[in-house]
Amino acid sequence: MPSRRRTLLKVIILGDSGVGKTSLMNQYVNKKFSNQYKATIGADFLTKEVQFEDRLFTLQIWDTAGQERFQSLGVAFYRGADCCVLVYDVNSMKSFDNLNNWKEEFLIQASPNDPENFPFVVIGNKIDVDGGNSRVVSEKKARAWCASKGDIPYYETSAKEGINVEEAFQCIARDALKSGEEEEIYLPDTIDVGSSSQPRSSGCEC
Structure with missing residues (x-):
């Protein structure tokens, strides 16, 4: 069966529910947004092909449930991650504090080989809410924490408006690539990696 060579990069998205x-x-991945909220149960993932310097990569993005009772499911999902994305809501101090x-939790569950240098990316989401008037976490405070x-x-983003989402994930993909734990996979030409990777949840966390 004919095959093409790809590199799989595994990305984990973590943060409070909502x-x-x-x-x-x-x-x-889909350039879509839904106002319907349905909490993720366990974990879902989507894949997207990205290209850097004439090489094709499959970005496998895992979305884990933010509820504490599902955190114990994380061990299997965290293992082998190439980058971890920490997301908070700029309108929620609790989500930032967490x-x-x-x-x-990620470093404990994933046990990366070099925890000191493992790539993380932080996203402050929902900058569009109430025209930015309801935000409680300043960009300065968030950047100081990251430093x-x-x-x-x-990155500060609006998933609803699509603001900075592409830029944030380009950084995520580059950092995942740099982590050096990429895994070569072989997929038949007949498989569309996007077709079987729709989330099981009918709604989304918005």
């Missing part, structure tokens, strides 16, 4: 993890993933917990954790790249 911060927009699923919406960010859907906006990036970033450190999610970061530590204190080893200069983690930081």
Whole structure:
């Protein structure tokens, strides 16, 4: 059977329930947004092909449930990750304060070979809400936190409006590529990697 060579890059998105993890993933992969909210149960993933320097990569983006009772499901999903995305809602101080917990949880569950240098990206989502008047976490505060954790790249996004989503995921893909744990996979030409990777949830986390 004919095959083509790809490199699989695994990305994990973490953050409190309701911060927009699923919406960010859907906006990036499918260019779609839904106002219907349905919490992710367990984990879902989408894939998207990206190209860097004439090489084809398959970005496998895992969206894990933010509810604490599902965190124990994470071990299998975290293993082998090439980049971890920490998402919070700029209108929720609690979701920002919990970033450190999610970061530590990831390092414990994923056990990367080089935890000090493992690539993280932080996204402050929902900058569109109420025209920005209801935000409680300033960009300065968020950037200071990222700087204190080893200069983690930081992006402010609106999954609803599509603001900075593409740019954030381009950074995520580059960082995943740099982590050096890429896995060569072989897929038959007849398989469309996008067709079988729709989320099981009918709605999304917005």
